[in-house]
Amino acid sequence: MNKYVLFLIFIFSCIACGETNEQDTNTIEGSTDTSQITITPVTNLKAKITQNPNELYLTWTNPITVTNMLGVEIYYKQKGSNDEKRVNTIQKGEGYLLRLTSAEPYFISVVVVDNYGRKSERVTITAIPSNKGVPLADSCTYVLIEQFMDKTKGTFWVSPQNISGNSANTYIYWQQAHAIDVVLYSYERIKDNNPILAATYKEYFERWFQNHGNNYHHDNNDPTGFSNPYTDDMCWIGLTLLRMSEVLDDNKFADTAKRLYDTYIITRKWTDDKGTGLPWNNENNSNGRSRNICTNAPGALMATKLYKKYNEDKYLSDAKILHKFAYDNNYLTLGDGRIEEPPLTYTQGTYGEASRQLYHITNEKYYLTCAEKVISYVTTSDRCLTNGILRNEGPSMDQSIFKAVLIPYIVNLALDEAANSTLRQNLILFLRKNAETLSANLTRGTYPEMYCNYYWGSIFTGNIASMGAQASGASLLEGVLRLNTALENN
Template sequence: MKKLLICLALAVFMAGCSKIEDEYRYGEPQAVDWTLAANSSTNALISQFWNNDGYFNYGSNGSDKGFQYWPNAHAMDVVIDAYIRTGNETYKSYFDKWFAGIKVKNGGTYFNTFYDDMEWNALTMLRLYQVTKEEKYLTAVKTLWTDIAAGWNETYAGGGIAWMKTQLYSKNACSNGPASLLAIRLFNLTKEETYKQWALKIYEWQKNTLFERATGAVYDNINGNTNAISTVALTYNQGTFMASAVELYKVTGDKAYLNDAQKIANFTLTKCIDTSNNILRNEGDGDNALFKGIFMRYFLILLQQGDLTDAYRTKFETFFNNNAQIAWTKGAYPTTLLFGPSWNEKPLAEAQLTAQASGCMMIEARAAFKK
């Protein structure tokens, strides 16, 4: 993924703090039917972005029919969310089309120069297998995993999965958090110990190299040639490392992982926000517009943990709900349900797939919360 640091009815619209106890909401929220909201936003994603060639266009309403590999994984994740939530076979009808279509658009293969791009798609394909039990999805995941694991090297930075095949010295959070998460989910599915060991190894390397234990910040990358670390903290990196911690906690029972996850989340809610609205900040358009939604997908997993610390739970749930409320009532364009990179502002024109998928992930997550 070339990072840049830098949904259908109007009627549906009826609807830098540090203390754990802080609440992230202003005023009384409008009543929202989150099931209806999720149905509408996800349907907008499909109607405005789906290409009959079996992939999601990059721009809404045919404004950009270009194909981008990694955002397609997240768009399909939204459709999977809707299928799990509703059981509606219409959503399921897109699975095979997408699985075949992205392979064609990606040059007849699921492999990619960027390890993180393969990881995102493997995570999505694993979910497709879990909801359909069709072996072709799992076969593709395992094939991708073999290639991903080959991205580990200890020549640079003492370990870690490289960001891309042509820059083996660049070890990024975006290529290690999702890899650890994929490995532990493969272990949960197959019970093959090797996947668990990979998950633990990748997690420990990232914790020792790209994690600020005192604060919960997940650093972006380390240049293995110079050992220089980029300390920028991006929400999607916070989210995947947090999710890995939660999944490892569920497997091992070691509360150190839960503590890590809570600390990561608390940092994100403290430092990665738009303080005027107490929502996740606008991290930019393009690739960056996806970041918030990825965090929220995995934040939901943390919120679903029964033994989350009480003080954290109050803060975390309030923040989660506020983001959904703001995104739905202020960030979605009323007649088209398109989202932009800011959840506090409606898009001015056509939307990008990255921003749309991100907003839809937030709404689907809110609909799934406490279901």
């Protein structure tokens, strides 16, 4: 074979190899052309100011249609500046705490990135952090809502986002009243200055009402949807319905509470030589028929509020009867202000508020004296305090939410000009001391997982946070903010 033939063979071999390489480059078996794939961007991008200056908490919803999603990139720059910065790490969740250098308008953009490095279009918003932050009450209430509320129902889980998977979440009922009460107080405070957030809160209230506050008891013959075997649970729920009616100026809530009381609560009362009182539940045994303070105190308070709303004498009569039964058959006759054994904050507070309300209806000094005694006891007795701070009453959902019941009623007495002036001043100092202690023991760097502990004198270090503890802490901060605002305005 001569050199010319060898040369031709070499040339054809190179051409063949070139064709093969080109095919391998453009057509890989089992692959698809990804150049036309569009990455879906995030939705619902929002920025919320926090309790700290120059800080924004970003939230968004990740696309569910993007497979192999790596996370999101976050970009930000001051309005009018070309100096754009990027958060160093890709965020895999749906929230990020963005710490900025000043309280100026910022452009904030979020971009979805998948494992192939492909990116979505930017979603951009404009937001302005506060140079002072917002009241800590806002942040504490925000944590209660964001971490514990099922927003589709307006009701609350026991643990953050129901992470415990605890079946008890299905059954908590009376605690729902006191958790949504915190949001009601927040709504009152922010409705004029933040109408958008207030409108969102109103939606939660409506959903809570439509879902009957997570009532596990279903009676097809009950037109209210709130009837329950436990009388005290209905009283707590009824009080919240009346509060909703006051705050939202909507009679449907009060009318429902009235029907609940008339049909399912007061009809259970029974009388013997000890007087007339409400039983704990509808079971026909000694335990069910026991007429305890945790039922008759809220029952008396609910009756006073129904009287003030509807001006029907039967409610005032009921309130007096239930109040007297609670006084005569518990520990108040000892004279120290303790209403039961052991003394618990929620019953002390509820009986105190029922007494205060009865004083303003009847102008009988006896009732105001009762209010002052029971509230003074809970704020001074070592039985209720640890180092001058309201004690940890226990980790259960029944116990952990007790202080959320108490706090608004201490605030009410502290603001009541009819009450003893020295006591009022002591209550103001007590509330502020508790709030300062709680504030010092909130780990702000963990926001929005900034949880309240069962005892406000220590930092939360547990594995799973408690809705009851969070509601109690948020109730304290909302209450003290309400207190301070009222005092400043007067």
